[in-house]
Amino acid sequence: MAHPFFADRTVVLATMHRKERVIAPILEQALGVRVVVPEPFDTDQFGTFTRDRPRLGTQREAARRKAEAALELTGETLAIASEGSFGPHPAVPMIAGNCEVVLLLDKQHNLAIVGQELTTATNFRHQTVRSLAEAKEFAAAVGFPAHGLVVMPSATAQNSAQIIKGVTDPTQLEAVVLEALARSPQGTVHLETDMRAHYNPTRMGVIQKATLNLVEAIQQSCPACQTPGFELIERLPGLPCELCHQPTRSTKTAVYRCQRCGATETKLFPDGIKWVNPAQCPYCNP
Ligand SMILES: [Zn+2]
Ligand SMILES: [Zn+2]
Known part of the structure; x- marks a missing residue:
């Protein structure tokens, strides 16, 4: 399949941890791009997991810096970079979590689109x-x-x-x-x-999932101007409990926004569910 914004373009993948193994086939098939890995590319200058260098900024910023560096090095206009974090899962602090961000940076169209995967499937220990x-x-x-x-x-x-x-x-x-x-x-x-991807097949699988989520995000285009990456910017709570019908903290509506023209759209039930299980209701199961 070819994407009108990306078909036949070269994507520079900023990695020295063989992430191209999982990222390249997905992007090449979904977007019609050609993925290249610049050599040599020292992604470790952007922070590593083994404590010898401190990590700066958020994951999204870190991925963006890697992508910018790859574009500077190669003179291309389209780059992809990924960044992972590990630690207590935000919803279940007793369990280790892994969050992977895969970012596509397009200088030609002035776009940055992100795919993310948060999971407890990690051996981080x-x-x-x-x-x-x-x-x-x-x-x-x-x-x-x-x-x-x-x-x-x-x-x-x-x-x-x-x-x-x-x-x-x-x-x-x-x-x-x-x-x-x-x-x-x-x-x-x-x-x-x-936790470096080429030493951690479990993490490699999470990066693969985040890449699939990126493709899904790219395929959401703005209803007004058709720019890809019509992005979820806010989740609003209030999904009612199935038993007592009181609003809960679960997402009822999501707000999407276009990076290019600023158009927004509100979607009801973005997670495909209309009711909350009473087990998760603060009134039925305090
Ligand atoms: Zn738009
Ligand atoms: Zn309830």
């Missing part, structure tokens, strides 16, 4: 352990060796020479854990899941 057996237990629980690990002296280690990333080999894991344990005055070593 860290633990300080006291023995090789504990380290192996942690590794097994987070899907090692299909998923990579980061091994470091402590949770607050700053010296990048002591932070061993991308561990996917059981023999190497054993060696680096034993060495770190032997060196540690406390007899401990800190383990983390490596």
Whole structure:
């Protein structure tokens, strides 16, 4: 399929973590674009998950900066970049969450369109352990060796020479854990899941989902001027409870806005449901 705004254009994908594996086939098929990865492109200058560089700004801003940098490097007009975050899920703080943002930046049409996926399907975890057996237990629980690990002296280690990333080999894991344990005055070593996409197939799957959501967002065009990316800008609560019919905090209407002409539209029941389950009602189930 060819998209009138994007067909036959080159999209620069700002990644050095092989995200093109999941992003390129989806965009090429849905938009008729050609995806290229510039070499070399150091996305780590924009912040990484392994603490050796602080992350700046929001996820969307971070993705935008990567996309801008890719355009500057290549002189192209269309770029895509993705940015992930990990931590307590905003709705369920006891559970780890992963939010992925995939952003399309189009200088020719002056557009930025975002796809997002928020999920609890992540192996994001860290633990300080006291023995090789504990380290192996942690590794097994987070899907090692299909998923990579980061091994470091402590949770607050700053010296990048002591932070061993991308561990996917059981023999190497054993060696680096034993060495770190032997060196540690406390007899401990800190383990983390490596969240870089090419070391984390679970995260790669979430990026794929966010890319599909991006395509969906691109396919929403403005009813007034047909510009793609007619964007959801606000969710308004008030969806009634099925049992007591009182309004709840769940979304009843969504407001969309065009980036180009500013036209807005309000849609009822954007999530496809008209009633809230009484289990989620603050009156029926306080
Ligand atoms: Zn418009
Ligand atoms: Zn109720």
